[in-house]
Amino acid sequence: MITYRKKFLRISECWADERVPAADIDLLRCFQQPQPQTGMVCREFFTILIDLGQSEEQIFERIKKDTRYEIRRAATKDDVSCEALAAEERILGEFCDYYDGFAAAKSQPRVDRRWLSLLASADSLRLSRVCERPGEVLVWHAYHCANRRATLLNSASHYRAEDSNRRSLVSRANRLLHWRDMQHFRNEGFATYDLGGWYEGSRNQQRLAINRFKEEFGGEVVKNFICERALTVKARLFLRVRQLLLGNAI
Numbered sequence: 001m002i003t004y005r006k007k008f009l010r011i012s013e014c015w016a017d018e019r020v021p022a023a024d025i026d027l028l029r030c031f032q033q034p035q036p037q038t039g040m041v042c043r044e045f046f047t048i049l050i051d052l053g054q055s056e057e058q059i060f061e062r063i064k065k066d067t068r069y070e071i072r073r074a075a076t077k078d079d080v081s082c083e084a085l086a087a088e089e090r091i092l093g094e095f096c097d098y099y100d101g102f103a104a105a106k107s108q109p110r111v112d113r114r115w116l117s118l119l120a121s122a123d124s125l126r127l128s129r130v131c132e133r134p135g136e137v138l139v140w141h142a143y144h145c146a147n148r149r150a151t152l153l154n155s156a157s158h159y160r161a162e163d164s165n166r167r168s169l170v171s172r173a174n175r176l177l178h179w180r181d182m183q184h185f186r187n188e189g190f191a192t193y194d195l196g197g198w199y200e201g202s203r204n205q206q207r208l209a210i211n212r213f214k215e216e217f218g219g220e221v222v223k224n225f226i227c228e229r230a231l232t233v234k235a236r237l238f239l240r241v242r243q244l245l246l247g248n249a250i
Contacts (some may be wrong), residue, residue: 002118009235012080015124026235032194033225034148040227041239046200047151050193050219052186058183062218067175074163075090075174080138085127087120093128095140102156111154119144126150126183130177138173141181148184152196178217195219
């Protein structure tokens with residue numbers, strides 16, 4: 001659980017079944033709720049979950065055949081190595097710098113460093129990366145971790161679009177890193193690997209392609225809810241105005 005100020009609101013965030021804080025806040029925001037919460041503004045959020053209570057053999061067998069081949073090839077033939085990292089200040093800075101470069105190339109927003117730092121301070125953030133020896137980073141992953149559930153927050157990779165061999169290497173490395181992350185979290189006693197969202201629409205081709213990538217890992221598409229409770233007049237006004245302007249967006 002973290003609490004922070006965003007513009008004129010003081011917001012607390014809870015994930016899954018984290019304890020709701022007794023804090024002086026304007027807005028309570030709860031992620032990964034299995035059902036809509038009474039008295040809260042809720043919206044549907046779909047994601048893909050992988051049960052880490054299975055054996056490694058069972059988890060791997062449910063990954064699509066071609067993806068298993070890519071993982072094995074990256075592990076045995078590509079000169080790459082994977083690392084699971086604590087989100088200490090220096091490492092988090094490296095991740096954020098890398099992600100911002102990735103985002104700029106994709107014309108996407110930069111990562112929210114302050115929010116990630118709060119997660120790290122609450123011991124809720126984990127990072128991983130796969131490097132091409134002798135050390136060039138190919139892919140980074142960032143996870144929110146709480147209540148035995150590891151949720152993918154960010155994934156970033158760099159490659160030259162014109163270099164097909166490079167694209168293939170990065171693609172294999174990314175799949176290997178997901179598999180190594182699953183193994184790591186399972187060994188740490190986590191119950192669930194959450195791939196961080198699944199697009200329920202049919203028009204956005206880029207998001208549909210991301211869906212297909214995530215579906216390769218054999219998880220189950222589930223519906224969760226993001227729920228919010230306004231505790232002050234200004235928070236109620238904020239939720240009403242946001243709904244008028246942005247619909248269900250948060």
